[in-house]
Amino acid sequence: MSHIKIRGGHSLHGEIEVQGAKNAALPIIAASVLNNGMVRLRRCPQIMDVHHMLRILQQSGARIMWDDGDVWVKTDQMDTVAVSSLDAGKMRSSIILLGALLGRGQEVIMPYPGGCTIGARPIDWHIDALRKMNVQIDLKENKIECKTTGLKGNRIELPYPSVGVTENILLAAVLADGVTEIIHAAMEPEIADLCRFLKKSGACIEGEGTERIWIKGVKTLHDTEYTIMADRIAAGTYMAAAAAVGGEIVLKGIHIENVRAVADVLVESGCGLIIYKESIKIIAPSMLLAVKEIETEPYPGFPTDMQSQMLACLCQARGDSTVTEHIFENRYKVVPELIRMGGNITVDQRRAVIHGPCRMHGETVEAKELRGGAALVIAGLAAEGETVIHGSEHIERGYQDICRDLGQLGAEICCITDHTERRWEDN
Template identity: 35%
Template sequence: MDKFLIDGPSKIKGKVSISGSKNASLPILAATLLFDLPVTIKNLPRVKDISTMLNLLKSLGSKVELSKDKKIAKISNPKNMKTFASYSLVKTMRGSILVLGPLVAKLHKSKTSLPGGCLIGARPVNYHLSALEKLGMNYEIKDGYIIAKSNGKLKGAVIKFPKISVGATENSIIAACLAKGKTVLKNCAIEPEIKDLTNFLNLAGAKIEWIGRTCTINGVNSLKSINYSVMADRIEAGTFCVAATLSKGSLEINNLDPKIISTELNLLKKTGAKINKNKNKISIKGPEKIKPIKNIKTKEFPGIPTDLQAQLMVLMCRANGKSSITENIFENRFMHVAELQRLGANITIKNNKAFIDGNTKFIAAELMSSDLRASVALVLAASVANGKSIINRIYHLDRGYEKIENKLKNIGIKIKRLKK
């Protein structure tokens, strides 16, 4: 397994270009299963989760042609598509469950493995299943597989999600596109990645409308061939904004609409960061002294994303005073705390709340990644620590950040990938 060697402390300076969004690409790629005609998806990030999803599509019979840089995929579906999504592909990534809706909507049956992914909490698929059931899908769970079928076309329904769920919202929208009649989804997740998915589907001829957290889909018979460019990755952008703030750095972040991280930027301003926004770039300068924030709370969009919680915790470790973070999305997302404590962090956990004593002088150590976002938080902490840190199990990072060590090297972090 590869690991990172990071020699700190570093000061960040320069420019970085944000890759396409992993969390928008995955549902869009899953939705290509609905199409009879070829579809071209651009601005795909070169990360492990995207390779997994493309391999899953290939296993279902899709023909995938990749550009030389692997950022553009042309996807064509044959008439005799397969309906079996095997455990060997689905086990590494929760996003794989997103093929269930389109397979049942298009082919009226599917055998999809229950998914895997990061160990950050239960994340059950019951919201997906109950919503698809209301659209006319029958299913049983047997030997770790969801065996599903429908009696012909799915039929529109009114569905209220008992809890806001990104994945269940996406799966239901995709499935409802080819359903007969009107589907109304209430209490939906409204993350920018979901709006990107619906924008893609609408351009292909779907009929989807939003009012607040209610999404209305009028089913169509088929979708037309399109070229579509995926939005920028707001979590990657937020990570680099935290990195600049953390290290008294100065960074220009390109290739994104600053509006998609306005909540995060407002939070960083409170810590003392100086931020300028243009049409598709952000300039950010870290403060000499980072101000603490009393209670950061993760929340569904437009709140602070859970995917930035670990990075913000590193920032608060260096803040000049006490702060706290409440994790409201996942019940098991403080696994990075023990590793930050190895670097010298003073953090106490009570239930879903972390209390952080600031002014930490991180001292280098050997560390272990537990999940995707925790991994990048350890990279940030190691970059401002004194000495050489080793971060193990960085395959988590490769799932969601495109060539992160190259981007970090270019802005002044002394980082090296050690092959094993």
């Protein structure tokens, strides 16, 4: 198993290109099966979740080819209705294949989705939505069986703006008969990116980026090339890292609108920002200031996927900062590890208070999920001495090469895999 080693105490300087967005790439890859031909995706992140999704398509008959940062997906020979349990069970995003594969065919058998254990992720809303679109669904002990005589558009009102459910409805509706209207749709930038890809491929969609989306079914989609948006959570992670350890960094390829909530918190903590057309410069203060209240909310609110990283960052702030988690009940799994490293954090149900500044010290810790692992990287950068993070495979699910990126900014960080260590000076 691989692990990450960090020698803390170095400020960050320089610039990096932000990777393609994990949470946009996965539904767009799923959407590629709706076209009986070829799709080329530029800036596709080479991360574990993307590789799992591509393997699922390969096992269903698709042909995959990587060309530097681009991936080609050829789907003209896909004909398998059974989804691999090996890869689908490793990622929660596999659930959106239901809508895509039902749009392509009339039957799907797949295992229950896996992924990070950060809270309840019921599939009830996915099932309810697809049933309204003329899908018969049988929930077995370890698999989901779906059949349809033809997808039909419908008006679907969500009880909550769920990203995954919005994506599943979109993917099912594109080739369905009639018009589908999604009420209380998720408004995340990744939803808009999926819609832009689908529209470029020939879909008829209106209202993306709002809480109401209309999809008029079309007969077919066509081959297309598309550039995936930059990853706003990776960008936010590096912004939080720079704030925690000091320095000035430039993140290229990111738009401020997509990281506005994170940027606002960092400005409140004393950071300076210079905003360019397609890049952002963050300038850390000599001492971070506490942030009175952060509450995770659906977009455009503060993203739950940045909550753990901000906990680690605010350990360096002077005063008490408060974070309230409204999305997932188990997002504080990283807190005991941060406390082991010197963090002074108290948790009461969904509310965490960080009493800073904390003198962090290097420890051997374990990443238990993706964003908590990124938080431990930030803590390690700010700590005195050496930090070793086990479970780095969780981090690799969402960051293409966090060690390379931070190394380019001046961090002393390396990944050790299969007994082979990257030397510090290689950074």
